[in-house]
Structure formats: C-alpha cells, structure tokens
Amino acid sequence: MATVIKWVFISALGIFVVLQLVAIPTLVQQTNPTVVQEPNWDSEQTRTLARRACFDCHSNETRWPLYSRVAPVTWFITDHVVEGREAVNFSDWGTFNEEAEEFAEVIREGEMPLPNYLPLHPEAHLTSAEQEQLIRGLYATIGMSPTQPNEAADEHEEHEEHEEYEEDE
Ligand code: HEC
Numbered sequence: 464m465a466t467v468i469k470w471v472f473i474s475a476l477g478i479f480v481v482l483q484l485v486a487i488p489t490l491v492q493q494t495n496p497t498v499v500q501e502p503n504w505d506s507e508q509t510r511t512l513a514r515r516a517c518f519d520c521h522s523n524e525t526r527w528p529l530y531s532r533v534a535p536v537t538w539f540i541t542d543h544v545v546e547g548r549e550a551v552n553f554s555d556w557g558t559f560n561e562e563a564e565e566f567a568e569v570i571r572e573g574e575m576p577l578p579n580y581l582p583l584h585p586e587a588h589l590t591s592a593e594q595e596q597l598i599r600g601l602y603a604t605i606g607m608s609p610t611q612p613n614e615a616a617d618e619h620e621e622h623e624e625h626e627e628y629e630e631d632e
Pocket of ligand 1: 513516517518519520521543544545546547550552561565566569570575576577580587
C-alpha cells in the first residue's frame with residue numbers, strides 16, 4: 464500500500480512538473496509592455512477606480528502574482544490579460560475607440576471586472592456608487608455626457624456623498 468501511495472505521489476509530481484514546462488511559452492507572454500498613452504482622464508479619481516478594478520487586465524501595468532506563474536492557473540490568467548488588452552487597453556488608448564455606453568453596460572451588468580477575478584482581488588470590487596462614479600468618469604474621459612442611467616437610476620440617492628466628482632470638473 465505504501466508503495467502505491469508513493470507512486471501516486473511521484474506521478475502527480477511528475478505531471479505537475481510537466482505542466483510547468485508546457486506552460487513556459489505562456490509565461491513568456493506575461494509581460495508589461497511600455498505604457499504608450501493613457502486616456503486623457505477627466506479626473507484622478509476616475510483613473511484610481513479604473514486602476515483598482517480594471518488595470519490588471521486592461522493596461523500594461525498588470526500585477527502578476529506568484530500563483531499566476533503556476534500552471535494550470537497561468538493559462539487562465541494570461542488569456543484574460545491578452546484578451547482583455549486586445550479589447551481595451553488603458554495604457555495604449557490611442558488605438559482604441561471604445562464607446563462609453565459599452566463601459567456603462569459591462570460595469571452595471573457586473574460583467575466587468577470579471578466575476579471570477581474578484582474572490583482573489585476584493586479591492587477590485589466596486590460598490591454600486593463607485594460603479595456609477597467610474598461610468599460617469601469614463602463618459603467624461605471619452606468626451607460625452609452620460610445618457611440617463613437606466614437600471615441604476617433608482618440607486619441614485621445613495622450617490623449624494625460622492626460630490627467630490629463634480630469638483631474635479
Ligand atoms: C480579470 C480580467 C479583467 C478585469 C479585471 C476587467 N476585464 Fe474587461 N475584459 C476582460 C476580457 C478577458 C475581455 C475580453 C473578452 C470579453 O469580452 O469577455 C474584456 C472585455 C472588456 C470590454 C469589451 C467588451 C466587449 O464586449 O467588447 C470592456 C468595455 C471591458 N472589458 C471593460 C472593463 C472595465 C471597465 C473593467 C473594470 C471595471 C474591466 N473590464 C475589468 C477581462 C477583464
């Protein structure tokens with residue numbers, strides 16, 4: 464019996480090591496290219512919120528924690544960053560023509576930040592007040608005035624305390 468356990472352990476270890484070797488080409492993709500150009504942020508506050516909730520996947524300033532280097536986790540994380548940067552990159556804004564409505568939609572519907580990212584990154588969680596702040600900030604940054612918020616309209620009372628947003632204008 465002891466030998467069986469020993470061999471199970473050795474095989475598991477072997478598989479783990481092989482996975483790490485297979486993942487090497489993925490590790491090479493875990494880079495942070497130079498920041499080319501950020502958007503012309505309407506306020507530092509908008510940037511801070513975006514940095515907290517979006518930058519890991521949508522900028523060239525991704526934090527790569529130790530576990531992100533370990534297969535099989537590394538494949539999921541690297542894919543998110545590669546695809547995230549392709550969709551929106553706050554560090555290379557010039558090449559993007561993202562619509563503010565698109566941001567409002569993915570943020571309000573809880574699609575972004577990706578829900579499976581939140582358990583390990585509680586700091587990226589946005590309260591509904593912060594979501595609205597970020598949305599308004601992104602509208603201002605992109606240069607449009609926000610359309611009337613729809614589902615979020617009923618939550619507007621609790622936003623009163625966030626007057627500092629107006630002061631930045
Ligand atoms: C854990 C990684 C991750 C985080 C954090 C994240 N995103 Fe994304 N985002 C992605 C990926 C991957 C895609 C591309 C695939 C997709 O559309 O689901 C994407 C796509 C998008 C798109 C394009 C959607 C479309 O359908 O074209 C927008 C807009 C977006 N994200 C905004 C945000 C905003 C705003 C935040 C912060 C509040 C954020 N994302 C945080 C990973 C992330």
